[in-house]
Amino acid sequence: MTFARINDIQVAYTDTGIGRPVVFIHGYPFNRTLWDEQVAVLSSSYRVIAPDLRGFGESDASDGPATMGQMAQDVALLLDHLGVARATIAGLSMGGYVALAFYKQLRSRVRALVLADTRAQADTEEAKQTREQQAEKALTEGMAGIADAMLPKLLTPETVSKRPEVVKRVRDMMLKTKPEGAAAALRGMAQRDDQTDLLPKISVPALIIVGADDAITPVADSEKMHHAIAGSHLVVLENAGHVSNIERTEQFNYALLDFLKESSS
Ligand code: MLT
Numbered sequence: 540m541t542f543a544r545i546n547d548i549q550v551a552y553t554d555t556g557i558g559r560p561v562v563f564i565h566g567y568p569f570n571r572t573l574w575d576e577q578v579a580v581l582s583s584s585y586r587v588i589a590p591d592l593r594g595f596g597e598s599d600a601s602d603g604p605a606t607m608g609q610m611a612q613d614v615a616l617l618l619d620h621l622g623v624a625r626a627t628i629a630g631l632s633m634g635g636y637v638a639l640a641f642y643k644q645l646r647s648r649v650r651a652l653v654l655a656d657t658r659a660q661a662d663t664e665e666a667k668q669t670r671e672q673q674a675e676k677a678l679t680e681g682m683a684g685i686a687d688a689m690l691p692k693l694l695t696p697e698t699v700s701k702r703p704e705v706v707k708r709v710r711d712m713m714l715k716t717k718p719e720g721a722a723a724a725l726r727g728m729a730q731r732d733d734q735t736d737l738l739p740k741i742s743v744p745a746l747i748i749v750g751a752d753d754a755i756t757p758v759a760d761s762e763k764m765h766h767a768i769a770g771s772h773l774v775v776l777e778n779a780g781h782v783s784n785i786e787r788t789e790q791f792n793y794a795l796l797d798f799l800k801e802s803s804s
Pocket residue numbers: 565566567568631632633634728755781
């Protein structure tokens with residue numbers, strides 16, 4: 540286990556492989572093991588870094604909302620700690636919100652962006668209220684109810700009925716999440732900026748990947764990002780929902796490797 544002291548907390552992270560650095564930022568309410576299959580495949584050609592965001596996995600939680608900007612700063616300080624000046628930043632869902640915040644704050648440190656199952660828009664007022672209810676629920680009842688309610692939105696009905704090992708993996712990640720970490724991230728996501736205006740300013744190679752059946756950040760959100768980011772690539776994975784890197788690992792990795800090869804040439 541590797542930890543670094545970042546700001547006010549201990550951050551757990553994976554750092555493996557040799558080559559151009561690629562940073563993987565997980566979504567909510569997961570942890571860095573979300574990326575296990577990507578880490579395994581990429582580490583033969585790249586240096587792969589995957590942190591547990593504050594409040595998730597083995598990283599400490601902190602008081603107050605965990606904003607996307609704060610999480611992006613944690614990632615930047617982790618990269619400082621590891622001596623990495625510039626990296627490809629890949630984020631899934633909330634990880635994508637963090638990746639966009641990272642780009643906004645520190646664009647010179649971004650070689651390329653991978654935005655998976657995510658969106659640029661901020662929350663609606665209704666979504667903000669739901670986040671607050673979910674935060675209270677996590678703190679008072681724990682993660683089991685949240686995991687049960689989220690599962691059918693994270694995976695396709697086919698995966699839910701036919702791939703118990705995938706269901707278990709996703710569910711276990713959610714159950715391991717600390718309620719206070721989940722609540723802080725929910726409140727942080729509710730506060731996040733709308734990054735729509737940032738998209739046309741993105742001048743690094745960008746890959747946008749989304750599950751065709753993503754019920755949380757639908758294909759339309761990815762299409763909007765694709766149209767706004769000049770030269771971006773859009774890959775829609777069939778038979779995949781929100782956690783498309785786990786549901787369609789092979790296709791996800793293929794798209795990722797292809798993009799990384801192209802964007803480093
Ligand atoms: C995620 O997967 O990170 C979250 O579902 C994103 C969100 O709730 O907006």
